[in-house]
């Protein structure tokens with residue numbers, strides 16, 4: 375796509391032999407706006423979601439039409455900031471577990487595998503916010519971490535799908551148990567298992583069936599795990615190569631007292647850290663390509679796109695569009711200080727926009743901010759091998775090799 379983009383720019387179509395049809399690709403914010411907002415009713419989700427359909431049944435990331443609307447309406451309130459703020463303990467706990475492991479590595483002078491550690495930690499967070507204190511009981515019942523396949527097997531192929539579907543049987547048992555026990559959370563904090571069981575459609579008063587709760591739970595695991603893990607992985611990579619930005623981040627963090635359990639409010643107040651994350655998501659958007667399918671014909675970039683046609687846009691290219699970004703290839707968190715420099719809102723879409731906009735944005739940002747706050751306060755990370763990094767552009771934008779990094783201990787102000 376890079377090569378084609380260099381040749382053809384914002385709009386092109388490409389023959390997909392497997393599907394025996396053209397896929398149209400648009401990377402100008404004006405076209406993204408038309409697809410996601412002004413004419414969004416003319417689009418279904420499209421081919422990009424086919425692969426994950428087999429994993430997620432009819433969860434909201436793949437469902438369409440009235441069913442999607444109903445599920446989104448029920449789930450939206452459970453992602454309200456007031457709820458996300460109450461997940462702070464779960465996020466802090468997972469970070470502290472990793473911190474203890476990194477302290478030992480640092481003392482022993484051993485490098486860490488940032489890629490797998492980000493994956494394990496973000497998995498722990500998403501599982502914890504879903505199952506709350508039932509997570510230990512689930513592990514005890516299966517004798518191991520039943521979700522290990524999500525981090526131990528990086529492939530997202532049929533074999534993975536088979537393993538993953540086995541999890542849904544187990545999740546179904548826990549949904550039924552929790553429902554039978556009255557649907558309250560397993561501990562003192564809200565968790566998604568109970569919130570989804572208790573969610574009601576405000577128009578009809580109906581709730582979700584067990585099957586629907588299972589599909590939404592697997593959806594949240596898949597949508598919330600790898601995305602956040604990759605975003606953090608790329609953030610560490612970018613910080614390690616940009617000591618000036620890193621120093622500014624350190625200065626901001628050092629000026630704040632450390633909280634045992636960082637709150638959403640105090641994390642959102644860290645302006646520079648927020649800008650670091652925004653900028654990392656600009657350069658390496660984990661969801662690097664988004665697909666839709668036309669229902670009727672549509673006009674995009676002056677072309678008539680036929681009905682029933684696959685349409686892609688890529689946050690990766692939109693975010694590096696030379697018309698909207700100065701020094702687009704450079705990591706410059708400062709660019710976010712001047713608000714938007716007059717750029718259209720749809721020039722920045724790491725969480726997409728419009729009706730299907732990521733429901734987990736606030737949670738993801740909260741996780742990332744807590745992590746930076748805890749770890750950049752203590753460590754500077756440097757690649758052990760300083761070679762160029764290639765991409766594995768699968769469902770998520772991954773680095774082609776794991777990031778093995780040295781931990782350099784900081785003392786405040788260094």
Ligand code: HEM
Nearest residue numbers: 434435597598601602605661724725726730732733734738
């Ligand atoms: C840095 C982390 C994340 C990124 C970059 C990200 C990105 C995205 C994007 C681009 C979409 C829209 C896809 C489209 O328009 O078709 C999306 C949808 C979604 N995301 Fe996220 N996401 C992240 C984290 C999360 C988390 C933590 C959760 C939940 C715990 C989550 C749950 C979802 C769900 C359920 C949808 C489907 C929404 C719908 O179609 O109604 N995401 N995400």
